[in-house]
Amino acid sequence: MRRDLFDEEHDLFRETVREFMAREVVPHHAQWEKDGIVPRDVWKKAGELGMFGFSVPEEYGGSGITDFRYNTVIVEEIIRVGASGLGFGLHNDIMAPYMVDLTNDEQKQRWLPGFASGELITAIGMTEPGAGSDLQGIRTTAVREGDHYVVNGQKTFITNGINSDLVVVVTKTDPSAGARGTSLLVVERGMEGFTRGRNLEKVGMHAQDTAELFFENVRVPVANLLGGEEGQGFFQLMNNLPQERLSIAVAAVAAAETVLEQTIEYCRNRTAFGRSIGKFQNTRFLLAELSTEVEIARHYVDKCIRALNAKELTAVDAAKAKWWTTELQNKVIDRCVQLHGGYGYMLEYPVAKAWLDSRVQTIYGGTTEIMKEIIGRSFGF
Incomplete structure (x- = not known):
């Protein structure tokens, strides 16, 4: 079926993004995989082309456009070339709502121009060694002392963890208050007591800097509290998680x-027993099944994108999109490795790298099991 999600301006933007990827990313990504990190100057070059901060108001250097289709274009073009090291999706899709919707005028003036230009790279510190899906189980604390909070704790598996200049840290400002004791504080690069641990060695996404973060008596100004009120952090997170999960589904x-x-294409050109392997019934049937499932997933995700733009996307909608598409991604890529035979296990073939990069998709942003729990609770049992 013909895809009708995008308008002409999105197609023109896609051309810009595709050219950027071909010029600034593809020739260098293999080296970034070895380095375990993407150079910061790539972020600045992307910022110059308007690839960040679509929803950032124009007076702060953004486009002032709330249209997730632009975000979708960037994610799709990154995936198309296998540039899994670029943390642009986290910056645009996950962090933007916090930086735009939860900041006051003074905070916007401080942070949004750099956010939109790519000079300030962002991250979010949710996961801890002992708290992943259970956000209420976090132990990082923020104790108010005058006009500062004193932050102590640890985060792990933080995307953009090494490069980040601003980290939205999920903290407990009142450990006795449960969900209502959670607050979001912006910790900035260079604050005393804020240190970064290892750039973690992962199964895939080798160019993506994923780090441990440590906070030891970090004095964070009260002026860095997001939302203007303590105790709202858990609800702020829950409000923004559907967009994060949709972004993961788009990538999947x-x-x-x-x-x-x-x-x-490989099956068309690869021969065995004197003919193209695409002519074997098993190959055709498997590819037919995968093509059908992927197209069905595409149309559901596109509908979710429209719903998000209309402010109608629910947590259940996003959970369905996230678990189904990421499980499908792993299934499709695994079957495609099998069709490649031994070559599918060789990293010189893109399918092998995609296989490694894809495994985490059913884990981060909420595991498949948590997504099913969200959906199951909606039945009112």
Whole structure:
């Protein structure tokens, strides 16, 4: 079926993003994989092309446009070239709502120009060694002392953890208050007591800087509290998680589509027993099944994008999109590795790298099990 999600301006923007990827990313990504990090200057170059902060008001250097289709274009083009090291999706899709919607005028003036230009790279500190899906179980504390909070604790698995200049840290400002004792504080690069641990060695996404963060008596100004009121952090997180999960679903479908296209081409050219392996019934039937499932997923995700733009996307909608598409992504890529045979296990073939990069998709942003729990609770049992 013809895809009708985008307008002409999105198509023109896609051309810009595609050219950027070909010029600034593709020739260097293999080296970034070895380095374990993407250079900061790439962020600035992307910022110069208006690839960040679509929803940032124009007076702060953004486009002032709330249209997730632009975010979708960037994610899809990153996935198309296998540039899994770029943390642009987290910056645009996950962090923007916190930085735009929860900041006051003074905070906007301090942070948004750099956010939109790529000079200030962002991250969010939720996960801790002992708290992943259970956000209410976090132990990082923020104790008010005059016009500062004193922050102590640890975060792990933090995307953009090494490069980040601003980290939205989930803290307990009142450990006795449960969900109402959670607050979001922005910790800035260079604050005394804020240190970064290892750039973690992962199964895939090797160019993505994923780090441990440590906070030892870090004095964070009260002026860095998001939302203007203590105790709202848990609800702020819950409000923004559907967009995060939709972003992951967008990436999942794009990855499945890309690898499927590559595999169809491989099956067309690879011969065995004197003919193209695409002529074997098993190959055709498997590719038919995968193509059907991916297209169905694409249309559901596109509908979710429209719902988000209309402010109608629910937590349940996003949970369905997130778990189904990421499980499908892993299924499709695994089957495509099998169709490649031994070559599918060689990292010189994109399908092998995609296989490694995809595994975490069913884990971060809320595991498949948590997504099903969200959906199950909606039945009112």
